[in-house]
Amino acid sequence: MTITSQPNIDNALLPILEQVSDPEIPVLTVLDLGVIREAIEVNGVVQIKLTPTYSGCPAMDVISDDLAAAFLAVGKEAVVELILTPAWSTDWISEAGKRKMEAYGIAAPLEETADKEALLGNKKIVKCTNCGSTNTHLVSQFGSTACKALFKCDDCLEPFDYFKCLK
């Protein structure tokens, strides 16, 4: 079957899926991230289709292992397949996920035009996760991980990560 941008997840599997988090951003579950594109049980085996955020994201291997382990803990075998298409977009991050990110100290991705203006046009629209000021500047388009850029607040002087918009 073709994977569309709407994930095909069996509701019965949600409680287990919710237990698996991004190893790098532990406040986000794999459901918040939108990387689970399909999760269904076929002949007693859980078939999961996972899509990477960035090509080289090392967290995907860990997430695959964690998914298998989470299902094993409830006595089920899970098979995880990595699929590339449709390509992951930050649009698939849940609203709850974005709020959790901000609370954790990572500025959530802006929508595409705003994101480009912030990263490439030096427009001051990214809010500091510490004090909320928009008096911030881009330090580097590449941050602690492939998905994030590094910002600094010129008011409270704290550095913080910004999750880059990927469309």
Place this chain on the structure above:
Amino acid sequence: MKQSNLYQYILGLADNSLILGQRLGELCGHGPNLETDIACTNISLDLIGQTRSYYQYLAKMAGDTSEDAIAFMRLEREYRNVLLVEQPNTHFGYVIGRQFLFDVYHLQLLKELQQSSDEMLAAIAKKSIKEVSYHKRFSGDWVKRLGDGTEESNEKMQEAIDGLWRYTDELFQANEAETAMALEGVGADVTALKETYYKEVSAVLDEAMLKVPESKYFTHGGKKGIHSEHMGYLLADMQYMQRTYPDMKW
């Protein structure tokens, strides 16, 4: 299978990303400052991630190998990367020059590959292009910063561009596999990318107060497996662990 045009074509795409990823990885902990160190290693990670997608596809196609074996266990003449990406990290100007000269080409190539009749290649291209757009932004910005910087940075950036220019033409010389795959609608026609490439690169160099090299001397060979002397040392480094401990696992 491994000698088929499709296999060799994908190998060429993958090897470029692998070798450039390897070169950038060498900078880990050695960048001129923290931001550029992180940027270079992040770009390396993106490229190696793309390489993995290609190699996994090849391993499935061949049936009797793995992505690791393809990456680490070939002999020098079996690698199909262009000469440009194997050039060493002489100084930061070279790192940026090499990156920029490749990124412009890489982005053009991926734009074409998105239309590939091969579903997997199109998928990899669609995924990679988002990341490579950021790479080109980074390298282009630094070419301008260094070119239109101080007298010393301009001198060094010019030296790098002059030194790397001879490797640009190879990007647009199609080898057998590339020609065959372009005809089948699987691969991109690299010969058609040449004019736009040099136009775009020249515009950036102009903006960066750098002279566009006039030399008509170009070196080729990488795509046919005839590499520069640097390749031997690069592979010795890269392949050491896997050859010393075959089939090793973490």
